[in-house]
Amino acid sequence: MTSHCDPSIEAGVMPTYARTDEVYVDGDGAIVRDRDGREYLDFLAGIAVNALGHGHARMTAELQDQVGKVMHVSNLFRHPYTETVATRLCEQTGMTAAFFTNSGSESVECAMKIARKAMHLAGTPERTSFVALERAFHGRSLGALSLTHNQKYRTPFAPLLDVTWVAPDDCTMLAATIRTQRPAALFLEPIQGEGGICELSREFLQTARDVCSETGTVLVHDEIQTGCGRTGTFLAAQYHDITPDVVTLAKPIGAGLPMGVCLANETYANTLEKGEHGSTFGGGPLVCRAAAVFLDEIDSGLLDQVRVRGEQLRTGLLQLQDELPIIKEVRGRGLMLGLRLDRPAAETQQALHRARLLLNCTAGDVLRMVPPFVITEAQVEDGLQRIRKALQSLPRFPQ
Ligand SMILES: Cc1ncc(COP(=O)(O)O)c(C=O)c1O
Incomplete structure (x- = not known):
């Protein structure tokens, strides 16, 4: 019975x-x-989740099979899918061990705990703080929210954990902050997703790597949105050949099932000991079977598809930018692309929704496109036409 009004x-x-x-x-x-049978072209993929799209035949068959076997056994017992997926993710990322979670935020929490514990083990337990970037988004749980920059999300929940903010791509500020603050960890997204699809420079990523190594700071790459192939390489930072100490993943890895991972390199793989962290559901047989199918698709050339379709979409968006003054900038890589407009993007997003193209806005003025990796050539073209038509119909700004 509901009793609210x-x-x-x-x-x-x-x-x-x-x-x-x-x-x-x-x-x-x-x-x-x-439910009325209307079709929408999905450039959103459940916010960068559904890499294999909807109704994937092999995924459907394998999950149906797994549901009829065991869905959950708990982490008190070994399971082959859990171990296969952990090993394969370590191979893909250059890490040594995985902790499975159920979301992005939980993966970030695990990374924060690894960093804190590592400082205890190093005999520097006073190193409790964190450094993160302006415009960063790392999640909504209290730890992850502490690393999230947007004041609107933070203010109602103060006080949060001690975090020092650095301007993205300011290498001097980053190095000085890490050297003076001596934080437990630096968190960054190689391409800031919620922050407006803003790619960090190779120089900044390299500075982060170098200064973290120099000071014994744990370098965490949050690849929850950029990872698992979305930008055309398994991790976005692989494009620059830079490896963090810890990497967080989520979104596409379970192909729509709630799943996240925190992976750590050789130095930090053993940092959390028995009983120091846990998750009832994390890494169960059902989600890991989904992840195994997803990783098989990656091994069968899915990243080539991401690169080709990403290039098609990017080229088409750049052509639109030449035609339409409303578009100020095309941002991103692979199938993680953003259009910065000359105005707040909400109205345009609604116009596109009416044109039955699903996408969303980030950072106020950016239209974000994160379609399924399996999107076809014709669907990318169709999406570009819908964007052209919708943007052409908008009034000039400012009037
Ligand atoms: C980079 C990044 N980190 C963390 C999160 C939080 O993930 P979740 O919503 O699964 O907790 C997100 C979600 O958008 C994200 O984009």
Whole structure:
């Protein structure tokens, strides 16, 4: 029985998201259908999650099979899928061990705990603080929120953990801050996703690597949005040949099932000991079977597809930028692309939604495109046409 009369509470769901009225019930690759049978082209993929799109035949068959066997056994017992996926992720990332979680934020929490514990083991337990970047987004749990820069998200929950902010791409400020602060860890996203699809320079990533090694600071790359192939390499930082100490993953790894991972290199793989961290559900047989299928697809050339389709989309967006003054900049890499507009992007996003193209806005003025990796050539072209048409119909700004 519900006993509320607060109109902001829709169907008993806390009002933390602005939800639209469509109800999506079905899908096929990069197409989703609402309950009235209308088709939408999906450039959002459940916010950079559904790498294999909707209704993937092999994923469906394998998960159906797994549901009929064991879905959950707990981390008190070994399971072959858990171990296969951990090993394969270590191979893909150059790390040594994995801790499985159920979300991005939980993966970040695990990385924070590794860093704190590492400082205890190093005999410097006073090194408790963290350094993160302006515009960073690392999640919403209290630890991860402490590393998230947006004041709107932070203020209602103060006080948070001690974090010092550095301007992205300011190498001098970064080196000086790490040397004087001596934090437990530096967190960064190689391409800032929620921050507006802003790519960090190779020089900045290298400075981060060097100054962290010099000072014994744990370097954490948050690749929750950029990782698992979205930018065309398994990790975005691999493009620059830079390896962190710890890397966090989530979003596409479970192909739509809730799954995250925190991976650590040889130095930190043993930092957390028995009982010092845990998760009831993390890395269970069902999600790991999904991840195994996803990793098989990666091994069968899915990243080539990301690179080719990403280049097609990027080239098309650059052409649109030449035609339409509303577009100020094309950002990103692979199938993680953003269009910075000359105005707040919400209205444009709604126009595109009416044109049945799903995407969202970040950082106020950026339209974010993170389609499934399996999107076809014709669908990319179709999306570009819908964007052209919708943007052409908008008034000039400022008027
Ligand atoms: C870079 C990054 N880190 C962390 C998170 C938090 O992930 P989750 O929402 O799964 O907790 C996100 C989510 O968008 C993200 O983009």
